[in-house]
Amino acid sequence: xxxxxxxxxxxxxxxxxxxxxxxxxxxxxxxxxxxxxxxxxxxxxxxxxxxxxxxxxxxxxxxxxxxxxxxxxxxxxxxxxxxxxxxxxxxxxxxxxxxxxxxxxxxxxxxxxxxxxxxxxxxxxxxxxxxxxxxxxxxxxxxxxxxxxxxxxxxxxxxxxxxxxxxxxxxxxxxxxxxxxxxxxxxxxxxxxxxxxxxxxxxxxxxxxxxxxxxxxxxxxxxxxxxxxxxxxxxxxxxxxxxxxxxxxxxxxxxxxxxxxxxxxxxxxxxxxxxxxxxxxxxxxxxxxxxxxxxxxxxxxxxxxxxxxxxxxxxxxxxxxxxxxxxxxxxxxxxxxxxxxxxxxxxxxxxxxxxxxxxxxxxxxxxxxxxxxxxxxxxxxxxxxxxxxxxxxxxxxxxxxxxxxxxxxxxxxxxxxxxxxxxxxxxxxxxxxxxxxxxxxxxxxxxxxxxxxxxxxxxxxxxxxxxxxxxxxxx
Ligand SMILES: Cc1cc2nc3c(=O)[nH]c(=O)nc-3n(C[C@H](O)[C@H](O)[C@H](O)COP(=O)(O)OP(=O)(O)OC[C@H]3O[C@@H](n4cnc5c(N)ncnc54)[C@H](O)[C@@H]3O)c2cc1C
Numbered sequence: 001x002x003x004x005x006x007x008x009x010x011x012x013x014x015x016x017x018x019x020x021x022x023x024x025x026x027x028x029x030x031x032x033x034x035x036x037x038x039x040x041x042x043x044x045x046x047x048x049x050x051x052x053x054x055x056x057x058x059x060x061x062x063x064x065x066x067x068x069x070x071x072x073x074x075x076x077x078x079x080x081x082x083x084x085x086x087x088x089x090x091x092x093x094x095x096x097x098x099x100x101x102x103x104x105x106x107x108x109x110x111x112x113x114x115x116x117x118x119x120x121x122x123x124x125x126x127x128x129x130x131x132x133x134x135x136x137x138x139x140x141x142x143x144x145x146x147x148x149x150x151x152x153x154x155x156x157x158x159x160x161x162x163x164x165x166x167x168x169x170x171x172x173x174x175x176x177x178x179x180x181x182x183x184x185x186x187x188x189x190x191x192x193x194x195x196x197x198x199x200x201x202x203x204x205x206x207x208x209x210x211x212x213x214x215x216x217x218x219x220x221x222x223x224x225x226x227x228x229x230x231x232x233x234x235x236x237x238x239x240x241x242x243x244x245x246x247x248x249x250x251x252x253x254x255x256x257x258x259x260x261x262x263x264x265x266x267x268x269x270x271x272x273x274x275x276x277x278x279x280x281x282x283x284x285x286x287x288x289x290x291x292x293x294x295x296x297x298x299x300x301x302x303x304x305x306x307x308x309x310x311x312x313x314x315x316x317x318x319x320x321x322x323x324x325x326x327x328x329x330x331x332x333x334x335x336x337x338x339x340x341x342x343x344x345x346x347x348x349x350x351x352x353x354x355x356x357x358x359x360x361x362x363x364x365x366x367x368x369x370x371x372x373x374x375x376x377x378x379x380x381x382x383x384x385x386x387x388x389x390x391x392x393x394x395x396x397x398x399x400x401x402x403x404x405x406x407x408x409x410x411x412x413x414x415x416x417x418x419x420x421x422x423x424x425x426x427x428x429x430x431x432x433x434x435x436x437x438x439x440x441x442x443x444x445x446x447x448x449x450x451x452x453x454x455x456x457x458x459x460x461x462x463x464x465x466x467x468x469x470x471x472x473x474x475x
Contacts, residue, residue, distance in 0.1 A: 013041025290398030
């Protein structure tokens with residue numbers, strides 16, 4: 001007994017579902033195999049205190065157009081934050097508005113008052129040295145950290161870029177590929193002569209992030225409707241026959257292996273490497289794990305938060321007295337969410353798991369610590385009795401460094417590209433964040449559709465909307 005499919009996608013996170021949607025839009029009927037009991041992966045729905053909230057990613061970067069385009073194509077709507085975010089600094093708890101003319105915390109005007117207030121005059125002066133540096137300095141940087149350190153110095157990286165990058169992408173700048181999170185920025189650096197000028201030329205006019213109205217979790221739910229998704233099905237092995245057919249084995253003894261000419265692996269890096277180890281020639285690299293992450297959602301009866309003391313929240317700077325790395329005041333940030341909550345009830349999200357922190361300490365984080373941190377950051381008393389409900393989500397694997405930011409992983413990707421009918425996508429390839437993942441998954445689907453596998457007799461029947469292309473992010 002065999003199960004023949006036009007395309008198989010392994011993993012129903014944002015990468016896998018976006019790839020499946022793109023393949024379906026081109027006329028194929030992909031089968032998606034998902035180990036978990038729900039779709040979305042790190043984009044996850046939860047009901048806390050009777051309120052529908054995002055328990056995973058809660059926004060997407062607007063620097064790239066793909067997610068907003070996809071949201072619109074699916075008939076969903078996106079919203080932008082109702083209030084600005086702040087950077088919270090140690091020493092008495094000063095919350096300062098994130099500089100408006102900035103990209104991932106990189107300022108267009110390093111000597112602007114809003115920048116000096118956050119980083120101090122010395123760090124600002126070092127950052128301004130960018131304006132007179134050789135334009136080629138940093139132009140070959142792979143990671144955001146490398147680019148910022150070379151051009152504007154380590155202090156600006158620590159005090160401004162790191163908290164912002166963590167807040168927007170949930171990752172450290174060392175693990176964010178510049179080309180994935182700020183496409184075109186390195187080119188603009190060379191064209192405009194400095195990083196500050198490059199930011200000024202490329203910074204979006206509007207807000208940096210958006211969210212699907214009703215919750216980010218609606219996006220994978222809508223994408224899943226375009227494919228056949230089999231949840232509770234873990235892929236245990238893949239084989240490749242001499243004629244290029246992929247044979248996909250699952251953990252359900254009653255189900256036959258699935259055969260296909262087009263296979264997309266959209267699972268985390270270590271899983272991908274495991275599944276490909278018997279298929280791709282050559283040595284398979286070892287992938288570093290990420291730092292564990294704990295995220296706590298609190299639903300509070302707290303009318304004193306109606307005034308939104310921190311705007312949409314705070315990205316916590318280095319050496320702060322609190323343990324959290326970011327607080328999102330979700331009901332202040334998203335007007336659509338505020339409309340669904342009773343008067344005086346607020347939703348807060350606090351993220352834990354700084355790089356370098358003892359993983360056991362991160363894992364010990366609970367709702368009580370989150371309440372205390374929220375009280376310290378927001379500057380209003382929040383008694384335990386005000387917490388109506390809470391949700392703690394632990395991600396033991398955290399956010400592993402991506403291949404886009406790690407040149408050592410590129411040879412593996414090149415071998416994948418040379419293998420007909422095989423695609424890989426997801427955050428470990430694209431870089432962390434829904435925006436990068438969606439863009440790369442669309443690109444990978446397009447590559448599969450245009451590659452040799454497209455000439456195997458099951459050529460897609462309609463033109464993909466992806467032919468209205470956005471620039472590739474890895475090439
Ligand atoms: C706490 C947290 C907050 C975040 N916040 C934001 C944010 O606000 N904005 C933003 O842009 N990004 C955010 N991110 C990052 C973003 O969520 C991820 O980069 C993105 O969702 C990753 O998608 P993915 O498809 O690569 O992987 P995943 O979401 O991990 O999906 C992979 C899927 O593969 C399945 N799978 C694994 N192995 C197998 C197997 N053998 N067989 C079948 N299925 C398998 C898994 O069950 C999973 O569903 C956040 C991440 C975290 C952890």
